[in-house]
Amino acid sequence: ILMAKADMDTLQLACIQVAIALLLLTQAKSTTEDTSALHPNGTITSCIAGERSALLAFRAGLSDPGNILSSWKGDDCCRWKGVYCSNRTGHVVKLDLGGPDHYGGCDEGRQMLAGNISSSLLGLQHLRYLDLHCNGFDKIQIPEFIGSLHQLRYLDLSSLLFIGKIPPQLGNLSNLQYLNLDNSYICPFCTYSKDITWLSRLTSLEQLDMTYVNLSTIVHWVPVVNMLPTLKVLRLPFCELGSSPDSLLLSNLTSLETLDLSENNFHKSSRPNWFWDVSSLKHLNISANDFYGLFPDEIGNMTSIVELGLSNNNFVGMIPSSMKNLCNLELLGFPFNNINGSIQELFNRLPSCSQNKLQWLDASNCSLTGSLPTTPVDSIINLSHLQLRNNRLGGHVPVWLGELTNLAMLDLSSNNLDGVMHEGHFSRLEKLYTLDLSDNSIAITVSPTWVPPFSLREIYLRSCQLGPKFPVWLRWQKQVRALDISNTSINDMVPDWLWFAASSAGFLNLRDNQIKGVLPSTMEFMHAQEMDFSSNQLGGPIPKLPLNLIGLDLSRNNIVGPLPSDFGAPWLETLVLYDNMISGGIPSSLCKLRSLQLLDLSGNNLNGSITDCVVNESGTDMTSLSIINLSFRNNSLSGEFPSLLQKCPQLIFLDLGLNQFSGALPAWIGEKLLSLSFLRLRSNMFYGHIPVKLTKLVNLQYLDLAYNNISGSIPRSIGNCTGMRQARGNSDNLRYALNTFFQLGENKLVDYTENLTVLMKGQERLYTGEIIYMVNLDLSCNSLTGEIPEEISTLIELKNLNLSWNSFNGKIPENVGALMQVESLDLSHNDLSGEIPSSLSALTSLSRLNLSYNNLKGKIPAGNQLQTLEDPTSIYIGNPGLCGPPLSQNCSSKPEQIPGEYHGVAIDDVVSFFLALGSGFVMGLWVVFCTFLFKRRWRAAWYSLCDSLYDWVYVQVAVTWTSLRGKNNG
Template sequence: MAKSPMDTLQLSYIQIAIAFLLFAQAKSTTEHTSTPQPNDTNTTCMASERSALLAFRAGLSDPANLLSSWKGDDCCGWKGVYCSNRTGHVVKLDLQGSGYTIDSDSRKVLAGNISSSLLGLQHLRYLDLSFNEFDKMQIPEFIGSLHKLRYLDLSMSMFIGRIPPQLGNLSNLQYSTDIMWLSRLTSLEHLDMTYVDLSAIVHWLPVVNMLPTLKFLFLTSCQLRTSPESLQLSNLTSLETLFLVGNQFHQRSTPNWFWDLTSLKYLDISYNGFYGPFLDEIGNMTSMVELHLSANSLVGMMPSNMKNLCNLEVLYSYTSNINGSITELLHRLPNCSRNKLQKLDLSDSNLTVSLPTAPVQALSNLSWLVLDHNKLTGHLPLWIGELTELTILDLNSNNLDGVIHEGHLSRLDMLDSFILSHNSITITVSPTWVPPFSLRILHLRSCQLGPKFPMWLRWQTHLWNLDISNTSINDIVPGWFWIGASSAEYLNIRNNQISGVLPSTMEFMRGVVMDFSSNQLDGPIPKLPSNLTSFDLSGNRVIGPLPLDFGAPGLRTLLLYNNMISGAIPSSLCSLRALRLLDLSRNGLNGSITDCLVNESSTNMTGLGIANLSLRNNNLSGEFPSLLQKCPRLIFLDLGHDQFSGTLPAWIGEKLLSLSFLRLRSNTFYGPIPVELSKLVNLQYLDLAYNNISGSIPRSIFSPTGMAQTRDKTDYLQYTSSSEFGVGQNQLVDYTVNFTVLTKGQERLYTGEIIYMVNLDLSCNSITGEIPAEIGTLVELKNLNLSSNNFNGKIPENIGALVQVESLDLSQNELSGEIPSSLSALTSLSRLNLFFNNLEGKIPAGNQLQTLEDQASIYIGNAGLCGPPLSRKCSQPEPIPGESHRDAGDGDMVSFFVATGSRYVMGLWVVFCTFLFKRRWRASWYSLCDNLYNRVYVQVIVTWASLRGKLNG
């Protein structure tokens, strides 16, 4: 056989070999296959073929004993072996792997080598070895010698390398998936190359054009890059089905070779990068039954000659840019030949204006009407209720309004999916109305259902996916709702005013994802459904302790924050090995966190898998939880505003190597900062404020690359900081991690954008020593707060290297010396606090420093400073403490009063922090107040005496 240029064809996915499962035709009407019974005397196994099968088995690995029946003399009774009733020859070998089982992670597959002993089965016409694991093995060339083979399936069996050209010898093969040797397959009718990498083949179409009998052509996701404009002489006159989905054409949609194939019945060119207007050639495809144009860059209105497509049953053109009237488009649909159109999907196509008020004849037999994510306005017309064959109605995310009543719904007996979310529609029906349909999917998010619980929902007992979030329901949840919703795997009732208690039978519900957040549900938390993976009960009034048995071993997300849960955290949380996100913040939990045993062998030696843990704003106490040593994947940890105490253990830097966000604010931790924190190379947020941390700052702590180097925040941080679970457009359990940051003089709540915050806050502790010069390496810092400590020495000269810093607070320390001139280079700086230190010298000038608000208040309590914005000039001597006459110091005092009046809130914070954590400053504060009183009193008396003298004079 001559070498073809396609001999170099390589497979892009090693699990793809030859074909997907395809149906074979019989070549002869006289010879057929059957499965004989073991004692069938009419069919006996050929000895030579039995030997060939046994030799074939000997080369295989069969860990699941799939071929355990291959024993005895009659091979025609073996599993997967089929013999001809007429001749007794083996004609079919079906050894498809069974894939993953429900109760096991292992596959029941064959592996090993495919022996050439199969050549002993020269009458074999059907060979299926798909879904096995012939890892790192090429497709055997000898298969090309099985000349009678008409069906070959080697797909999903992890073959690698090129497809052997010897397969071109299979001239009787009717179903295959390669084009290297197509010219010799004159009987080929069905060609499926799905997922095969054909990017290296430029002239693929002329090869396909050599198959005059071809009826079905599947070239989905083949990485094709060119689609020729035309064929000079087309042999594809029998082609009925063409799938060109998901390639990389990126060219105009016309001219193109497939528009000349007027025999086509099924055409799918979705996801190809075609661009340009919707073309008139569509009107020539009069045989078309299904037309898929979705997810290209086609623009403009559909052509008017689309009315010629009298056989059209399915039209998909979602994610296009029609950018026109929905009324005009609907009137361009074909209404000939008894209205065959059944499915219409025009979602996300920039369709405008309102739906037509009069019925559209072309839609009378419609079963799917999908118009979501457009710009439709106005009311839902009554003729929608006349589409009696409708099973899916999806108008999600438009601008529809008005009222829907029984007249819209009473004839929709076949309705299965009813999706109206993100519109301003009010659904008003009689409390006694019984809907004719039984829905599986119901999405009414942001519609108006309340204030009473919609009674018609009690008849929907087969729901699989229910979303009635943000629907203004202000009512007690009825018992029948829990019964009806027990079949739903995806259940969302968030953001209403629903009250009542969770049912005690909740464990028997089928829920996989449940979102009950932002309601008024109370009572205890019952045992959860066994299949539950994500549960959001935040923002309710749940009371009592956490359950001793959660009952959901596969739980990945558990959000219970902002409730009234009390008691200790039970050790049962340790049984939730799949848990990734846990937020118990803003409750009344107390006590210490008890450690629990983790069976390392059952978790692949990685302990617990939690990545995001928030326990802030509770009353938890005890030392830093030793349980966290078993959480090596932890990225976000928030233990702020609790009552934890003790020293910070060194193992934080040794066991929690994935940690990026550590917030221990407002506890009573004491002792030094562990030098081992320097091992947390991903750390970008460290908040130890309002504790009793002492000692100096270890210089090595400034080594984390999370604060020193720019990182791509689109990777694991985005994944672990948020959690969205749902189906399709119905996102449930929409959660974003949130941290509070004291920056720019106020506490701000950061949610999704927290992953971009680089923060170091050590304020309100008892840290001593100098500020290490290494702080200048943390060039990604946006917030640096070292205030209310006992730092001494000078401000590091390289402080100006913090080019990203927006808020810098070094106030209430014992810093001395001059202010570094490099501060003026901080162009991102919008907040600076240096007050109450021992700084001296001239205040640096710079455009950025001069733009800060309340400039005088920045330098209060630094008697040795001079120059603008202070009134004290640098040529004047330093003020003498206790001096009563007006001098430059009086200007500072005036600035102090002005600043105090304008920044009252900041002053309260300063007083609070000073009084609580600084005994020395508390005494100084009262001394200063006395001194101020005396000076003001003297100034008033002197001024008054002077005025009286002038008046008397």
Template sequence: MAKAPIDMFQLSCIQIAIALLLFNQVKSTTETFSLHPSGSCVTSERSALLTFRAGLSDPANLLSSWKGDNCCRWKGVYCSKRTGHVIRLDLAGPYCEIGYWGMEVVLDDWGTHALAGNISSSLLGLQHLWYLDLSCNGFDKIQIPEFLGSLHKLRYLDLSMSFIGKIPPQLGNLSNLRYLSLHSSLYYSSLAYHGTTYSTDITWLSRLTSLVHLDMTNVNLSTIVQWLPVVNMLQTLKVLHLHFCQLRSSPDSMQLSNLTSLETLYLGGNKFHKPIRPNWFWDLTSLKYFDISGNGFHGPFPDEIGNMTSIVELYLYDNDLVGMIPSNMKNLCTLEIFDSSNNNIDGTTTEIFHRLPSCSWNKLQDLFLGESNLTGSLPTTLIETLSNLTWLDLAGNRLTGHVPVWLGELTKLRMLNLCYNNLDGVIHEGHLSGLHMLEGLRLSDNSIAITVSPTWVPPFSLAMIHLRSCQLGPKFPTWLRWQTQVVSLDVSNTSINDMLPNWFWIAASSVEYLNIGNNQITGVLPSRMEFMKAKVMDFSLNQLGGPIPKFSVNLLMLDLSQNNFIGPLPLDFGAPGLIALLLYNNMISGSIPSSLCMLQSLQMLDLSRNNLNGSITDCLVNNSSTNMSGLSILNLSLRNNNLSGEFPAILQKCPQLTFLDLRDNQFSGILPAWIGEKLLSLSFLRLRSNMFHGHIPVELMKLPNLQYLDLAYNNISGSIPLSIVNCTGMAQARDESSGLEYAFTFGAMYDENELVDYTENFMVLTKGQERLYTEEIIYMVNLDLSSNSLTGGIPEEISTLLELKSLNLSWNNFNRKIPDNIGRLMQVESLDLSHNELSGEIPSSLSALTSLSRLNLSYNNLSGKIPTGDQLQTLEDPTSIYIGNPGLCGSPLSRKCSSQPDPIPGENHGDASSDAVSFLLGTSYGYVVGLWLVFCTFLFKRKWRASWYSLYDRAYLQVAVYLRFPER
């Protein structure tokens, strides 16, 4: 659950306060410093600094002041007033701050403002240095230099979010250190974030006996088990940050705790997965700031919470805690922030409000109880001493009833979050008029109607307005006109049936995340869109029309799908950083402009269901103005247009392509072999209803991730390649860490609100009909080669595709038998082999397909008895399954099979009837041979024919006389 900006602000204030405290402690030494001393700096130290600068890359000229003789006047350099020695070097990168959860917050162009390059060992010339800050810079290609461990006078060292690799144990030589921050940057890999630095042995920390502040957030410590004994040796420690360090062990207790001075303990985001009690930290009763969020702790809320009487901020969110919070929380009289969201409190809001310590009601500022399985309605009357609340988050529960008017009396409230509940009723001006300090109003996914006067002017200036699925319409809410500082606006699905007013584009000019989708809004997009600040815009499912204008240079995601936009696509999209562009189901015409191919960051493009025509311009094939090795596209859908030409050659430059849909166009030619050589990430390939011809390339079966192949309704000929056995995407279960979801679902997250949620509306022909799949499409494993001209037999290798859910080979020219081992396809739900020339018996293994819900074997040359089985007996319209196979018999057909099978020739059955049959067969054979000899004699020998007939006449005369006068 994303945390609020107020948390980041408060934590930053805490860190600043601690830094100032340490600074004052350090300042009490015999040396003092001056920004602009009257004398020059030490010559050797000036040389050391210039050598240091020579190894740096400084694209923003941050060190432009480093010239002249007096280095004490250089930016970031501080000298002792008494000796002139450099004692402080503050080169922290600009625009970088450590926010909540240990996530870094930087500007988009941070890399062009930060220092980079190498850290020269010339810094060792600054032997009087006690303060060194290199944080938030771009030293992301090098490790922390080992020689820093030789700056023995250092008391303050901040290397956060600048370096990579292993942390050198030589830092343990800095025995005078009081402040050490090694807070690591993050990188994204395999559906998870990981720190860029790591350590396999932290015993060197035990030598930093003066340490007061230690921050190792995001540092990978996953291999370290005995980390607590090392930390326990730091007796002076007051602040400890071990967020997201991949720690796996949390001891139940310590025999002798030296952490009696510890006031701040942040352990969130590790992998402990154990009961919440016992645990060693419950003995640290002097803690003021305590965070054990996201650790997989489970069990009831512990009573030990009531012993932490010094606590100011308590973060328990994202665990598996159950039950009501303990009653002895009444002892926490200094509590200001309480976050227990994403647990299972399973109680009423009235009960939990009464469990909060009454002695701290007048101090409580932030209350986070979102996604806690809370029920009931909000209290009808205000607990007066809660009037200091600045943040109230009850989102994602099961709250019912109306929103009470007393919320409008929380005059210091800055954020109200009631999203994702079952609240109803009306919010009027009385709820809102007293909230002068309100900055965020989040009521999405309730049944609340906001009814205010059209002339009402709100007293607040909101930065966040999330009202999705509330009732705002039918007119566009005019009070939004006065909200000119909005950063995130979501009024989607709010029953607005109106034309966009002109003032809307002025009010929305500062919005970065804008969603007005799923209404009945009319109007056109203005040309001033080019100058908006928006990064994410969702206008889908409306009645907007007109041409598509040039977009803002800031735009990252745009959804204009399911509107009435007309005309060609713009020749210049104006948004070079565009990641997702969704324009499906409009009336866009013309060709696809080559400027689309220049969008190097584009990962999702859906132009389906429009009137586009022509071929896809291969704009990068001969483009010498770019050195791109490839495009970033993951998901490309061009279905249901009038596009033509051969298979697009530009796709060779899309090595990350995962989903490709070209169905229902007029593409032609053969399928190129490079599909299986260049598109190794391809999982879904749909070329249905085009005019492709030729054989299925053998190389296509080299795609290891291919799990959905649809070539139906083309002119494909030849046979199914036996190498289909190599399609492991159809043979093996999908790996949960494959990241396939990323190709189908795009979201722009802003404080847990997913403003753009694109899941491919994927129509799959299965079970005899087209069905709509959305999120579950990633689990579909289909093979559809129907309505082509494929020949030969169905290869036995197809039975190795054990994950197939739908197999359709109908309307081809397949002959021979159905593979006997087809019953191995245990996941198949739909199997269609109809309208072929298959012969032989139906394999009995079909009866083993327990998942089968649709089977079609009609119009083949199958024969023999139909197999029986529990699953086969449950299929709908069973007779239609086998129609067109006159040789089949048995249930469910009316044709009965013979009770006694025909004898096999040559087999001795040991009875008289068998001998009689053998005799008759032998006699008939002799008769035919003899007759044939006579016929040949007549045919070739004329004299023989005459003699034969003469003999026949005499014999006939004698027989006739004998029969007439037998007594002679």
């Protein structure tokens, strides 16, 4: 029995040992198979024939302009690029054809696979890993058959320009651990799902990314997600989710570590919300969701949190004191909320436990007040990024900031900080690479011999006090990528070392100083992409520009000489040179700038005609240019309307005013320039009629032909100009033309619109951003005739209508009162007649009216805005037929006769009256004369009476005179 028992124990032990060995062998095989999937070119000499055929059929449906699959040849498919086989079985287990990422997106410079995703992939039934992201499968749906690849554990279909419905068949992939359907690259919201219950079947899923997938119709999405107990990462930003439950009765999300719900539209109170109760979270991003109310105290319970993003909501009040419990917190960002409290109190509520792990703090745009603490704060002592821009902070910058030895970014811009910063503020900031102190009243005063401890890459000191001399410490910054020292009171010659120190900068802004000197001849070797040297005193000619330059602003300087024959910047998009002394003609080299979108040469000494770009360097006819915004205003350019503009079909803004252009306006303006929104041709010598085809420009909202010699009448089709008729969206066109240039992040390099002026309300007005909303029709000072068409009254978005100094006749359109947006209306110096329409009193926006020097008559309308206009009598002067307030001439029941007109009496009766009057006068005179001629006695008596009267008058005068003299002498 004892022996039998011993044998049994031995047998059991043996069985246990065998079981353990089998388990270890299974794990080893599994590990080998999984590991082999990470390494191509395994030991198998040839892959399985059926799978090779499936791969070849898959390739046949693709286009491969970059020869990415050039290695797909031969029998051994396991050695093909992107194909991975199991060392144990030879089956294809991994297909990795994803494109490389580039700064968080796809590398657009890389040629990608395109075409169709063939169902031949079903021949790879052992496939565990499929990555096709960042390719060009343009505008196809996600294939349903992918749901039949049951062994898949990893599926990445992101950034593939898919469209349409997400197939619910993906729910069949019960082994799936990673699913990425991110559709943010180029085509956001092109995919959608109206029912995501299929997700609940992916019980092994650990990571899910559905960024930019439209889920707007789904209400109960959280319960579905709650059925995924292994989920660790959930990314649902930009999904248009409109609802979120307050809580979960039973949360299965005990493994969830990363939750990104940013950029949705929850629009609800900040608490309660189900995610505050997920204690396992390490990364939470709920930015830009319109959450409102106080910062929730529940934040303090999320003790595992490492990164917390709360930006762009409507949280109010101070952050909760419970936030001091977040001892693992490394990144905290809540910009664009309304804390409206003290910066010192904010610092006191930050966690300072566990060796001060907090590294990143962004509290920008939060209405923070007060001064920065004068002594160091433990909670931020290890910060690497501190961003407090655009608050209401005042006082001096404390010296202890210079002791934050880990600080890499310091952004205090757009506050009310003042005082002096010196060497002590920067003494230990060896890791600092971004310094932004812009838009404060800070003076940086350091010794000319000071050598900074840091090597900055980004320097933004706009509107600080650096001058009058160039800050010498900048010469030691050899790795600068962005430099903004605009409006810093520098009044100095530009030093040679500046061009060397800034040679690596991609962004360079020196505007609004008094910098003297010339641009360097070595400028072409700089790496800049955007440069702004405007409003200085730089002289000399324009040198050859840097190869990579995209935008250049040299306006308001003393640049002389002709434009260069070779600009040297083939990708130049923006060239602003107004208000200089550039002379000569427009060179043909401008035609080589095929990417040029904004060109402003106004206010120079340019002359001659603008020639067309007939051929390019290869001798072929040029098709089109990319120009959107073009201004040659205020030069001495001549010739006819430039035919070059026919090659600018994208043109939105065109200003040729104040030149010497002549000839008739071509009809092709309305056919070739269909995007035109702004057309200013004032003060030239154009003649002829207004082309009817000009009214085909439906986007036109600004038309200025004043001070030319345009004749004929206004086309009745003027009502077709939708841009003057509809309140919308044409401003978007003009906004794009004026405001899309010179941007780098949140730093706007130049406000180009500051160069735009409009003659309105009788004076030249400078417009900035609001020019995009200006709707203007100015045809003044021409030779236009005929009646003002009634269709003018349909242009109800007009803000300025000026038809003065022409020869219009007839009546003012009866429906002029429909122009409810008009602020300035000038119809003076014409031949308009009839009464002023009563509807004129309905113009509630009107602030300037001029109807002077016409032939208007009758009573002036009263009421509303007409009673508030300045100098009311001058509005109606030169119209003697008008009466009633504000004129002194009263209106009677019988209208006062106007010279040259006869009211109530026929012209024949008047003539007869004057003939009779003249005849009677002659006859009466001859009766007296003939009586004296033939009656001598009567004649003698008449002369005797005259002599007696003469003698009597003489005596009376003499006696009176003598009497008066006697009194005076006495």
